[in-house]
Amino acid sequence: MIYNDPSHIARCAQLAMILEVSATPKPGNIDRDHNYTDTRFEHFLASAVGVYPIMEKAARSDSGVGSLIREAVAESGKWQKGGNTHFGAFLLLIPLVMAAGRCENKTCLKAQAQQVVRETTMEDAIEFYGAFSDAKVKVKPVGDLDLGNDTSIDKIKAKGLTLYNLMEISCGYDMIAEEWADGFKRTFECAASIRNKLKKYGINDAVVLTFMGLLASNQDTFIQTKFDCKKAAEVSLRAKEIMQKGNIDEIRDEIHSFDEELLNEGVNPGSTADIIITGLFVSLFQGMRF
Numbered sequence: 001m002i003y004n005d006p007s008h009i010a011r012c013a014q015l016a017m018i019l020e021v022s023a024t025p026k027p028g029n030i031d032r033d034h035n036y037t038d039t040r041f042e043h044f045l046a047s048a049v050g051v052y053p054i055m056e057k058a059a060r061s062d063s064g065v066g067s068l069i070r071e072a073v074a075e076s077g078k079w080q081k082g083g084n085t086h087f088g089a090f091l092l093l094i095p096l097v098m099a100a101g102r103c104e105n106k107t108c109l110k111a112q113a114q115q116v117v118r119e120t121t122m123e124d125a126i127e128f129y130g131a132f133s134d135a136k137v138k139v140k141p142v143g144d145l146d147l148g149n150d151t152s153i154d155k156i157k158a159k160g161l162t163l164y165n166l167m168e169i170s171c172g173y174d175m176i177a178e179e180w181a182d183g184f185k186r187t188f189e190c191a192a193s194i195r196n197k198l199k200k201y202g203i204n205d206a207v208v209l210t211f212m213g214l215l216a217s218n219q220d221t222f223i224q225t226k227f228d229c230k231k232a233a234e235v236s237l238r239a240k241e242i243m244q245k246g247n248i249d250e251i252r253d254e255i256h257s258f259d260e261e262l263l264n265e266g267v268n269p270g271s272t273a274d275i276i277i278t279g280l281f282v283s284l285f286q287g288m289r290f
Helices: 006-022 041-050 052-060 064-080 087-102 109-118 122-135 152-159 164-168 175-181 185-217 221-226 229-243 248-265 270-285
Strands: none
Touching: 006 087, 006 164, 006 185, 006 270, 041 087, 041 152, 052 064, 052 087, 064 122, 064 221, 087 109, 087 122, 087 175, 087 270, 109 164, 109 229, 122 164, 164 175, 164 221, 175 185, 185 229, 185 248, 185 270, 221 229, 221 270, 229 248
């Protein structure tokens, strides 16, 4: 197998997005059994399929993380009208896909991904702000370099900040930024978890159990932004309590109930889902089949 073949890498990224949204139940999130009012399962499928050219381009690229993220957001929007489906996932997938394009074998992905993000430039940071604006993403307001503040770009230019610098600044309160700053630690942990559970449980339940484990151990950034830290902590605690009760067959009904509760409240752990996508990408790139 030629691991750095751009077509192979792009298909791994597509399949990762499709497997994540298809897995059910993932409490609070869209899946093949649940939709939101304005965003549906099919919108996620359309986005995953539509961004193929950008993923293939990223696998061939040595630079331009910010512009590639922006292109992915734009391409996703051309294929569906459900709004922001994969913005957080693109922030993680694009550097990982670029890193995969540099790999001669399946073992070097993590080191290459860390190098890709550290090589980002001020232009990448500016393009990221543009992508954020294009996607109309809700984020937690911050005192400095706020994504919703037009003057932030002037500050980036004045300080010469790279996209990696911005992620370092944000990593204390954002799971996606922390992945950049922490060498994609949770991504590779999720990849290992999915692979370890696959043979016993099958791909759907391997994803669900990994999702629940990640949610149990991390307060989801998207919940914090939409609600507050207290709500995010409550959701994580509930996930932890469920996971401690037994295996998937013993807790499946409770996961379904948890799912319905979060859906009714409009609580969706979107950042958790984004990291599941990249965990799936790593697993697929490294040869996982099901």
